[in-house]
Each structure stands twice: as C-alpha cells, then as structure tokens.
Amino acid sequence: MKFGKRKLWKGILLEFAFIILCLLTLLPIIYALSVSLNASNSLFTSGLRLFPDKLTLENYYTILLEKPFLIWMRNSIVLSLLTVFLTLFVTVPAAYAFSRFRFRGQKATMSFLLLLNAFPTILSLFAIYRIIKILGLLNKKAALVLIYTGTMAIFTFWTMKGYFDSIPNDMEEAAKIDGATNLQLISKIILPLALPSVLVAGVLVFINAWNEYIFATIFITGTEKYTLALGLYSLQATDYTRNWPLFSAASILTSLPTLIVFFLVQRHMVAGLTAGGVKG
Amino acid sequence: MDRRKGYTHWIYLVPFLIFIIMTVLIPLIYTFYVSFTNMSVYHWTNYKFIGLKNYYKALLTVDSGFLSALFRTLLWTALNIILLVFFAFVIALGLNSPELRFKNIYKTLLIFPWAMPAYVTILLWRMGMFNTEFGFLNQLIRKAGWQPINFLSTDVYAFLSCMIINLWLGIPYMFTMIDAAMQSIDRGIYENAYMEGAGFWRVHVFITAPMIAPILTPILIMTAFTNFKQFDIVYLMTMQTGSKTGANIHTLITYVYDKAFVTSNYGYSAAVTGIISLIIIILYMGMQKIARSKVN
Numbered sequence: 001m002k003f004g005k006r007k008l009w010k011g012i013l014l015e016f017a018f019i020i021l022c023l024l025t026l027l028p029i030i031y032a033l034s035v036s037l038n039a040s041n042s043l044f045t046s047g048l049r050l051f052p053d054k055l056t057l058e059n060y061y062t063i064l065l066e067k068p069f070l071i072w073m074r075n076s077i078v079l080s081l082l083t084v085f086l087t088l089f090v091t092v093p094a095a096y097a098f099s100r101f102r103f104r105g106q107k108a109t110m111s112f113l114l115l116l117n118a119f120p121t122i123l124s125l126f127a128i129y130r131i132i133k134i135l136g137l138l139n140k141k142a143a144l145v146l147i148y149t150g151t152m153a154i155f156t157f158w159t160m161k162g163y164f165d166s167i168p169n170d171m172e173e174a175a176k177i178d179g180a181t182n183l184q185l186i187s188k189i190i191l192p193l194a195l196p197s198v199l200v201a202g203v204l205v206f207i208n209a210w211n212e213y214i215f216a217t218i219f220i221t222g223t224e225k226y227t228l229a230l231g232l233y234s235l236q237a238t239d240y241t242r243n244w245p246l247f248s249a250a251s252i253l254t255s256l257p258t259l260i261v262f263f264l265v266q267r268h269m270v271a272g273l274t275a276g277g278v279k280g
Numbered sequence: 281m282d283r284r285k286g287y288t289h290w291i292y293l294v295p296f297l298i299f300i301i302m303t304v305l306i307p308l309i310y311t312f313y314v315s316f317t318n319m320s321v322y323h324w325t326n327y328k329f330i331g332l333k334n335y336y337k338a339l340l341t342v343d344s345g346f347l348s349a350l351f352r353t354l355l356w357t358a359l360n361i362i363l364l365v366f367f368a369f370v371i372a373l374g375l376n377s378p379e380l381r382f383k384n385i386y387k388t389l390l391i392f393p394w395a396m397p398a399y400v401t402i403l404l405w406r407m408g409m410f411n412t413e414f415g416f417l418n419q420l421i422r423k424a425g426w427q428p429i430n431f432l433s434t435d436v437y438a439f440l441s442c443m444i445i446n447l448w449l450g451i452p453y454m455f456t457m458i459d460a461a462m463q464s465i466d467r468g469i470y471e472n473a474y475m476e477g478a479g480f481w482r483v484h485v486f487i488t489a490p491m492i493a494p495i496l497t498p499i500l501i502m503t504a505f506t507n508f509k510q511f512d513i514v515y516l517m518t519m520q521t522g523s524k525t526g527a528n529i530h531t532l533i534t535y536v537y538d539k540a541f542v543t544s545n546y547g548y549s550a551a552v553t554g555i556i557s558l559i560i561i562i563l564y565m566g567m568q569k570i571a572r573s574k575v576n
Contacts, residue, residue, distance in 0.1 A: 150303025
C-alpha cells in the first residue's frame with residue numbers, strides 16, 4: 001500500500017508543478033488583461049495586484065471608438081486575405097506539379113528553393129525598398145501583398161507539396177482512365193481532397209501577414225493606411241508609452257482573432273508539422 | 281509516378297517560379313551588387329564601385345561591430361537551443377507521465393505564447409514585465425525594498441531579458457514537438473528498463489532521448505536557424521526608432537537592419553548581408569549533411 005501512497009503524492013506534486021508552470025507562462029497575458037480591465041487604474045499607488053477589484057470596459061471602448069482601430073483592422077483583413085489568395089494561387093499548382101510530375105532539374109530546383117528560404121527576407125529589405133520605389137508602389141497595399149507572398153511562398157509550397165505527396169495517386173489514375181480532362185481532374189478530385197490542407201496553409205499565411213510590422217513600418221505612411229500590427233506598434237512607440245492600460249486593451253483585441261484561428265487549426269497544424277518532421 | 285511527356289507541368293510551375301525570381305532572387309542579387317558600391321544616403325544615385333572595401337571593413341575592422349554581433353549571435357543560438365530543448369524535454373516528460381490528470385488543460389494553457397502574435401507579446405513583456413516604472417518585475421523588486429532595475433539599458437541584463445522572452449515564446453512549439461515524438465515510442469521498452477532497475481532519469485536520458493532524437497533533428501535544425509536569424513525580440517526590446525534603450529546587443533540581422541535603415545550605409549549593410557549569406561549557406565550544407573546521416 002505504501003507504493004500506492006507514494007504514487008498519489010507524486011501525482012499531486014506533479015499537478016501542482018504544472019499549475020505553477022501555467023501561471024508563470026500566462027503571467028504577462030493575465031497581467032495585461034487585468035490592467036486593461038482595471039477601473040481604479042492606480043498602478044502606482046495600490047501596488048501589486050493581479051486581479052482588479054473594480055472592473056471596467058472603458059479602455060476597450062476608447063480603443064474601438066476613439067482610435068482608428070477599426071480602420072486598421074479592415075486594412076489588415078484586406079491585406080491578409082489578398083496575401084492568402086495570391087500565395088495559394090501561385091504555390092498550390094506548383095506544389096501539385098512537383099508532387100505529381102517528374103522532370104529534369106526538379107531535385108536541384110527543390111534544394112535551391114530550400115536554400116533561398118533559409119535567407120531571412122529582412123536581409124534584402126533595402127533592395128526590395130529600391131525595387132518597390134522604382135515600380136512606384138511605395139505606400140500601396142500591393143507592395144506589402146507582394147512582399148508577404150514572397151516571404152511565405154516557399155514555405156507554403158513546401159507544406160503543400162508534403163500534403164500532395166501524402167494523397168495516393170490511385171484515384172487520379174482511375175479518373176484519367178475514365179477520360180477525365182486535366183481541369184476536371186483538378187476541380188473534381190484533387191481540390192476536394194486537398195482542401196483541408198489548403199485551408200491550414202492559408203491560415204498560416206494569414207497569421208503571418210496579420211502579424212507583420214517591420215515591412216509595414218518601412219513601406220506604409222499615414223495613419224489611415226496602417227495595418228493593425230503597424231498601428232499597435234506606432235501606438236506603443238508614441239502616446240501609449242504612458243498609457244499602458246489602453247495599450248494592453250489594444251494588444252488583447254489584436255490578439256483575439258489570431259488566438260481563435262490558432263486554436264481552431266492547432267490540431268491539424270501539429271499533425272502536419274510533425275508529419276513533415278518524421279519524414280525529414 | 282508518371283513521367284508524362286509534354287509541357288503541362290510548366291503551366292503549373294511558371295507563375296510560381298517567376299514570382300520567386302521576382303520577389304526573392306532579384307532582391308538578393310541586387311543586394312549582392314550593392315555590396316560592392318558605396319551607396320548611402322549621400323550617394324543614393326551617384327554611387328560608385330569600391331570593390332571589396334565594404335567586406336574588408338566588416339571583417340578586418342575590430343570596432344565595426346560585425347564580429348561582436350557574429351559572436352553574440354552564435355552565443356545566443358547555442359544558449360537558446362540548449363535551454364529550449366532542456367525545458368521542453370522536462371515539460372514533455374511531465375505531460376507524458378501517467379499520474380498527470382489534467383494533461384489537456386495544461387497543454388492548452390501552456391501553448392498560449394505560441395498562439396499569441398509574437399510582436400504583441402514582446403511588447404507586452406517590454407511594457408508589462410520589464411518596464412522600470414510600472415513593470416511587474418520592478419514592482420516586485422520595489423515591494424521587496426530594493427532599487428528598481430533598468431533591465432533594458434545594460435548589455436547583460438538586456439541580453440538575458442531577451443533570452444527569457446525567446447524561451448517563453450519558443451518552448452511551447454518545442455514541447456509540442458517533443459511530446460508528439462514521445463507518443464511514438466513503444467511503452468513496452470520502459471517496463472523492461474524499470475524491471476531491470478533503471479531509475480527515472482536514467483531511463484529518459486538513455487532511452488527516450490536517443491529514440492526521439494532522429495525525429496527531432498529537422499525540427500532542431502529549423503529552430504537553430506530561427507534563433508540564428510533572431511530579429512524581432514532584440515529590435516522591439518532595445519532598438520526601436522526613437523526609443524533606444526542604450527544596450528547594444530545586436531544580432532547579425534538587427535546589425536544589418538541598423539546599418540541599412542538607421543545609419544543608412546547601404547553598401548556596407550549589403551556586404552554584411554553577403555557575409556551572413558555565406559555563413560547561412562555553409563551552416564545549411566552542414567546541417568543537411570547531419571540530417572542525412574541521421575536518417576540513414
């Protein structure tokens with residue numbers, strides 16, 4: 001019986017350790033949430049308290065109604081969606097071709113693409129800036145859409161190719177024997193099969209575009225053109241420095257969409273990422 | 281698979297390849313070209329070729345800051361990888377122990393730093409935790425009766441603060457991967473080992489770790505690159521335009537950014553990019569070799 005008791009204690013200890021760990025992990029987020037909801041806002045006087053005794057949504061109202069938050073959000077949505085469409089439009093057919101066809105130079109192209117992907121885009125930021133300027137796209141959404149698609153294209157291509165590889169070829173062969181055309185093949189068989197993975201890839205691209213700020217700081221000027229990420233960045237760099245409750249409210253509002261999306265696709269994502277890892 | 285004759289596959293490929301050439305390859309080539317010139321704000325259009333001067337300046341001048349940034353980046357990468365794997369391994373072990381009841385709740389809560397937008401959480405850490413006046417840590421320190429610490433103004437403190445944030449951001453991904461790898465181990469092995477009298481840590485260091493290592497190699501390589509390319513944390517914490525904190529903890533990438541967009545020395549910045557590219561190519565080939573030998 002002594003053994004059982006020891007096991008019980010071990011369990012309780014472990015449970016306790018994990019609760020502490022969760023609290024430590026969530027501390028910055030809980031603290032921000034509590035500051036944003038605190039009605040008395042006496043950060044300096046009342047000292048340390050994780051849970052405010054009086055709650056208010058005032059900070060959130062201020063953000064949503066007085067600041068151009070909603071305009072930024074609209075900009076972010078438009079920009080991110082355009083990036084997702086362009087990325088999928090260029091990468092999905094290419095990933096399909098790399099998965100289903102064999103052609104000369106395929107292996108070399110693939111390792112070259114991987115190598116290119118190892119370079120952080122930010123290193124060629126200056127060159128991109130000059131090119132965008134020559135193209136006359138400064139301060140236009142199109143510039144950011146092109147750049148974001150460029151940063152995500154190889155990664156998306158790579159994951160999509162992995163998904164296509166995992167779909168067996170049999171059905172396509174059968175359809176081909178039945179005389180299906182290429183277009184029918186794609187629209188009737190391949191896309192329905194690949195749709196869940198296309199969605200996951202799309203979500204990753206969306207989150208990436210949604211969260212990007214450094215390119216936006218270089219290419220976008222004028223508050224009404226800001227994305228949410230750039231807006232938040234600019235706020236903390238200027239008047240929000242002294243207004244930490246407002247900033248935390250804005251942070252939490254900005255994070256909500258990504259949090260929701262992340263937890264919606266998390267299961268698929270972990271499975272997909274580990275599958276890629278196992279294959280090497 | 282099918283070796284179809286004809287050119288159908290090119291219809292699928294060409295848009296992608298053209299796009300990559302335009303948005304990724306041409307900027308890189310152009311950067312390489314700029315690295316041999318003296319292009320800067322003063323020489324925006326009337327720049328001229330100066331050969332390898334920029335490269336010499338980066339590599340041979342001690343106070344150029346490049347070599348210390350390189351050293352710092354390597355130190356940063358090594359320390360972070362070791363600590364990331366260590367903490368993630370311990371957490372994953374805990375999550376896999378049969379005594380734990382509320383696994384899924386913990387998993388969901390612990391994954392939050394990964395789910396939040398990184399730039400938001402970095403700013404939350406900066407304002408909420410490390411801030412000298414109202415930051416949580418300094419409120420604690422003040423409660424204890426000590427002098428508040430200006431975490432971001434001295435190199436060592438700033439480096440450590442950035443590292444804490446990096447670990448906080450990176451551990452969720454790492455433990456999820458290690459946890460997934462552990463699920464693939466056959467439990468029977470453990471029973472045998474315990475029967476033969478091996479202790480808990482012995483079992484996991486000598487059985488679990490070697491068994492999950494091949495699965496994790498690609499993930500470790502990727503994480504090493506991510507850490508090597510660190511930009512956001514260092515930039516947002518210490519070198520934002522207009523609110524520099526005084527600490528100089530440049531990584532290679534923030535160094536390039538600083539040279540291009542703060543001091544506007546484009547030619548020099550491009551040369552540093554060229555050197556970093558060479559380092560990345562060498563690392564990449566080395567890593568590929570390791571990955572391949574592990575698989576075989």
